[in-house]
Amino acid sequence: MHLPLTLFDRIFLVAAGKAAPRMAATIEQILGPLLSGGIVVTKRGHLSAPFKTCHAIEAGHPVPDEAGLNAAELVRDLLRELNARDLLIVAVSGGASALLSAPCRSIPLAGKQRATSLLLRAGASITELNTIRKHLSFLKGGGLAALAYPATVVGFLLSDVIGDPLDVIGSGLTAPDPSTFADALAILEKYELTSQVPAPVRDHLTAGAAGIIPETPKPGSPVFANVHNVIVGSNEQALAAAARKANELNYRTLVLSSTLYGESREVARVHAQILRQITRTGQPVPRPACVLAGGETTVTVKGHGKGGRNQEFALAAAIDIAGFDRALVLSCGTDGTDGPTDAAGAIATGDTILRAAGLGLDPLCYLAANDSYTFFDRLGDLLKTGPTGTNVMDIHILLAG
């Protein structure tokens, strides 16, 4: 894609997500005086340096709040001003969906929140949840691109979604939405929630299905004629960069997958057994070996401990690699946050369990309690990076030195 900036009278920026400050600062730096204005919305505590041109807002995440609502209104006001000789850059990263909370006027924020939590508890998939969300929001599901029309839109997407689907990253602010109001209603019916969701939510979806409210813009819609989406960062790219570094450090390197998902401890055990194979047989790659993988696992919480999916991954791996010589498993969130903790993840080595025993810590008890943070905190083996300014899911690193 090549777009000469001279085509445009003005350039604006909307940046939303955990990585918004860093993305916006870079864009400000590159464009300098060419940037006419913009709005940066990020998670509370993620702002540091002030912006030259953009207006910056901190809002609630993962639970949307009033600040996010106000940010969405400001974005709408900005989009309404755009014309065919404007360029809008949209920098999207993980968290954008919650941070730019834009419920349609008739739906109170609490109603949208209640619908979301009912669906989550009923076991709805993230795709199903997004279908509902897109049809309750005026920015999601391509709504932002539609409002920006007829301006040219360039979406820079930092993908925190497995497989990098454009319509799911940030709930598809700049992407066509293949799902419909009818799909959204069918999902409520599937989980028998039609009568349980707040009336404004049900009424809105029903009105949409009846054609009274316009659908989200679909693939092929003219509003996307001048929309260009680019994945500027992904788990795949993070793994490739890690692989280059590992090669520089003389490791023999293997990338397994950038799309792993599933129950964290189970995925961890597969990794630990691959590390075991390396230490025993030199397969699938001989020492000094570095095996890289990424994606986003989940934790079925059964205990009352403190932790995150990466710390739990490291704890499960630690148990399986106990006693291994020169073996290490690192699991961390690339955004620097793992679950509701101040750690990005944790590091397990062949002597983690022995050292834990020395402190009287039973790893199985901590795993059963989902208390991986406390376990690694006691050992001093948490990985704490602070906000990293990016967000491309998690990475898992296996080393056999």
Added chain:
Amino acid sequence: MHLPLTLFDRIFLVAAGKAAPRMAATIEQILGPLLSGGIVVTKRGHLSAPFKTCHAIEAGHPVPDEAGLNAAELVRDLLRELNARDLLIVAVSGGASALLSAPCRSIPLAGKQRATSLLLRAGASITELNTIRKHLSFLKGGGLAALAYPATVVGFLLSDVIGDPLDVIGSGLTAPDPSTFADALAILEKYELTSQVPAPVRDHLTAGAAGIIPETPKPGSPVFANVHNVIVGSNEQALAAAARKANELNYRTLVLSSTLYGESREVARVHAQILRQITRTGQPVPRPACVLAGGETTVTVKGHGKGGRNQEFALAAAIDIAGFDRALVLSCGTDGTDGPTDAAGAIATGDTILRAAGLGLDPLCYLAANDSYTFFDRLGDLLKTGPTGTNVMDIHILLAG
């Protein structure tokens, strides 16, 4: 190990397990008239050709029965006859533990069965279960080797246990037992089963812990001075053989691990995502690619369908590789049996889900119902080999052509 057969006056054979007929037939063939006698115990339906020298018995598996009890008594009678100039070959394969059910005289079979099922339901690990079993049996936990003393014993072990631990394969008929009667009692207490297990079981373990009944022979015991255990078959070896064949067929081959375990569908998903990475990026190995792994997964049964851990693995993988070009996942038990079915496993390809849709089969429903057999049976994609004569856990094959 080199043992000149001329050292011995007589050679006897005890073969137990699902692979016992084939192992025994081969040993008979090699030794010919040098073999003085022996006993072969296998699963009902696994005997085919008659033996020249050995006495063959079919017994119950996985639930022990009277035939297994009688077989254990016959084995004891044989062992008592041995002297220092005899060689005893013990051919052990998966199932030996149940087939050679040898509860100590004071414990009725039903009592042992009840203790086992209580422990299983309480969530005891296989190691804990084995500690109890070894202390209720006169053959397990090295008991067979102790009874054979002072004869020389050669154990040929076909490993169906992750990591090939000598004291776990076949409950360690010919291996030292590091666990004690006190450990066994502690396990009952841990699961609060002390008062619930049948009185003969509790009394036997208590008497053992008090030193009234001799302990199982421990590492370093003189009864093992002339015992030689050899792993003659393992998942590792099966994967190595498969890798050689794949290389011959011009696949680029990678062995991930021979020690995988965990929830079958979760392990399958990791594999499917590795296959996805291969098809998208040529990592961790370029096409034509063959990735091999093995071990023994488990299924947490929630539905009422028919299937096995390998068929469930293939079903979960099929969902994740839907639409992939020239992609295949095979999962099967090396013994030819997967769960309570007549299939060894199943094969999933990139078009499995499309073909299933054509038959009106919803793969998610079949997965939720643990009904993988019905799903693949309808498609004609079950893998049926019949008993293979070996038993080295499961193998998983990923192909990207």
